[in-house]
Amino acid sequence: MVRTYTLLAWTWLRAGAQYPLSMALLTIGTFVVSALDLIAIWIIFEHTGTLGGFTLPEVMFLYGTAMVSFSLADLLFGNVDKLSAHVRAGTFDSMLIRPVSPFVQMAVDRFAVQRLGKLVQAVVVLVIALPQLDVPSSRVWMVPVMVFCGTVIFTAVFTLGGALQFLLTDAPEVANAFTYGGSALTQYPLSVYGTDLVRGVTFVLPLAFVNWQPGLFVLGHEDPFGLPYWLRFAAPLAALLLGAISALAWRAGLRRYRSTGS
Amino acid sequence: MIEVHQAGRSFTISRRTGLLRRERRVVHAVRDLSFTVEAGEFVGYLGPNGAGKSTTIKMLTGILAPTSGHIQVAGLDPTKHRTALARRIGVVFGQRTTLWWDLPLRDSFELIRHLYKVDRVKHRERLDQLTEVLGLGEFMRTPVRQLSLGQRMRGDITAALLHDPAVLVLDEPTIGLDVVSKAAMRGFLRDLNAEQGTTVLLTTHDLGDIERLCRRVMVIDHGRLTFDGTVDALRATAPEESSIEDVVTRLYTAAEK
Amino acid sequence: MYGFRRHSTYRAAAIAGAFTNTVFGILRAYILIALWEARPGLAGYDVADAITFCFLSQAFIGPMQVFGGGLGLAERVRTGDAAVDLVRPASLQFWSMADDLGRALYLFLMRSIPPTLIGAALFGIVVPAGPLTWLLFAASVVAGVLVSFGVRYLVALSACWILDDRGIQSLSLVLCLFFSGMVVPLNIMPGWLGTVANALPWAAMVQVPADVYLGKTDVAHALGFQLGWAAVLIALGALATRAARRKVVIQGG
Known part of the structure; x- marks a missing residue:
């Protein structure tokens, strides 16, 4: 599975490398x-010293961890939320006649650096x-x-967004509310x-475990909502459940x- | 090689009839379809637009699950063992390519070798052979999107045959091809069936394909088989001297009544 | 009217878009609330104004096509079909504009009203005092759509000269998101950045119509600013159309 993914990704990278300037600009x-x-965060902190009880470095930490996770999930699997376009174009049928999981084929399709x-x-x-x-x-x-x-949680959200498009082929934008909405929320x-x-x-939808609950532990911060302390260590459990x-x-x-x- | 036993596929279509009211309707694309194709046969599958040809093909290849009945292709249930089946069959859609749009043919074929886990030497051998027979040499390095329809179709056929499938399923393989390409394609398919013993099932609207290639013809209409027999038997359903076009037209319109 | 009917075939997509706009509106509203609670009265807005701005900016995404695109023209330029359009006697620019206004009207009904109503129900938003403000707001939205069309038309035509227009598209997206007021309201941008942002055409697409709605601006000045930019961009569009036509006639497409 990993080998197939790497192989397909490499092929797409080579295809993209035919237009180096375009790739660099993108x-x-x-x-x-x-x-x-x-x-936006910087402009907000031009006007205030803390936001929701957090300082600029703390917000940058939360932003950074969430965005590393999100962009890794997006880089590796984000393409599964293009499912409806492939269904409408009929290219999803082509993936189904290959002896490789259509999930892997979807995830890596047009793998873009x-x-x-x-x-x-x-x-x-x-x-x-x-x-x-x-x-x-x-x-x-x-x-x-x-x-x-x-990364696992965001990958699961992308996958759910893709799965939703088997039903809502005409309205793929609904998935954006959860994927990109999740990204905006955790910033x-x-x-x-x-x-x-x-x-x-x-x-x-356990997006709080992407960076908020474990982040409270790293930053040594009180939970403003007073939820149990053990939740700070529950990220692996949340990732496992949502992944399944x-x-x-x-x-x-x-x-x-x-x-x-x- | 292909066994279809009382297979059916229905779709629930929901249509908005008022502001809030929805009307649900069940459409049977294929109903109660049964046929058997033996190893080495060359079968044509005919039917007017929307008769259920593509649905049948999609069920045989595991793309769509039948809503009733059983199907076995190359000894496997297509829905349950889709990926295992993919290694034993080749599929060509005339209407669209299964190749990678932005990649040169050569890269597509190399990918297919890995995806189907074909031995390197065997792959080379087969690719050389197909390249020669289908004359792919001159556009091997061209990205698929820049190929002409005829070139693309030759590329698609090669892609479907590289892993040496026992069954080849073709959905309108000669659509849009010029006379020369069409003749070349037919010659190739006939040789493939005769020399390698590959079982071929092909759908088409081109009756020339049927006359020149198939020994056996099946006709589907409104999701049911209306004819299954040899080309000669198909001709015999109409008065003598009728062209095959007339015969088929009679068959299609008879089902309307 | 043709544009309206053409776009109404994408109803499912429009509903999905409205849903996404609503979700983003709610998320961004909370952030602005947190900021305005820390700094009441910032930039002359109170918390209710800030919430209203947030949902209005989401509401403008559809009609102003803040994320770019929306013109069938771009695709036609890429495929070369636009060459035929350019040599037709009917004005390509005028026809595209009429189509785009129809699109904007449709998306205003489908994608702007639902998020605003939901925002009003959840957080409460400011409602203009009298019918005059509503009327001026409507005029300002139309002017904003014209500016948006002007920019997107130029971007679409640029593909006549640049082979790979994805670079231009993404540059245009960045400028539009940032300088329209989508990312943060332009009036909280500090110093020279705020001054520059308020003078650029993108301000006419989100910040200015929102301020007209909130009654936070001199209306004559606001509409003058929008129509001025619309006139400049449409004039540039006309020049670009003429240049493109000459190019087609000489090179044969």
């Missing part, structure tokens, strides 16, 4: 578009934010754990949002697949 473009979110622009941007933010926070070594181990679990400390929304992203649910949803969607035409 990478820079992705870098700048994702930097806009960061500029320009999505690295977003990842680089996120890593830079994290590298700037971390030294300013003086995180003790007894807590810093959580950072790679949360980035990994966050800020959840303390700015309403209690109901936070309960929803903790217990229903999304895999089931994808399978169910594939079984219901109706192809195009008659």
